Amino acid sequence: MTAALRILLVDDHPIVRAGLRAVLERGGASVVAEAGSGIDALTLVEAHLPDLVIMDIGMKDLDGIETTERIKARCPDVRVLVVSGHADSNHVLRALRARANGYLLKDSATSELGAAVASVAAGETYLSPGISRHVVSGMIASSREVSGGLGSLSPRQLEILRMVAEGQSTKQIAFALEISVKTVETHRAHIMERLEIRDVPGLVVFAVRAGLIDIDRRP
DSSP: OOTTOEEEEEOSOHHHHHHHHHHHHHTTOEEEEEESSHHHHHHHHHHHOOSEEEEOSOOSSSOHHHHHHHHHHHOTTSEEEEEESOOSHHHHHHHHHTTOSEEEETTSOHHHHHHHHHHHHTTOOEEOHHHHHHHHHHHHHTHHHHHHHHHTSOHHHHHHHHHHHTTOOHHHHHHHHTOOHHHHHHHHHHHHHHHTOOSHHHHHHHHHHHTSSOGGGOO
């Protein structure tokens, strides 16, 4: 584990935070603060600017995924490792879309916590082995739907879908493709209609499953 790493713990169970603190400090890291809610976490991140936030998902006032998204919007250099009991692809993809830097299962061995923290601190994206299996299974299960959806899109629509999923704005896409903003908006509306997807996060999930983008490289 990286020595002198400054960490904020976010979990609504004090006993869980105590266990994480013990393991982390034994590995040489420094726990600068603890939060029992997402709202408190936002305040403490801005107060302490930690290197890493270890984030639970299931909290009452503001869940860990929404908290992660807000942290990344305010302090993009702060890295976030989600530690959760949910191994399904829905939770994992939502966390990655919120720009979490890693996802670790709560039933992981202590040694895996150290590996995950070191990996995320080094600028890498970490997924528990069990998480990887669940995500791949979810993608395989939806492969038929994705394949059919891709076939309904034109080459230009596929290009715009990829750029939207990468986080590019309508103006950026229009400039890059040398078309009008209105044309981009029209293409996006047609894409959503053909794929029966109602929002941009849904397009991101579709693009990841279809292999159009690498989510680890998404801004």
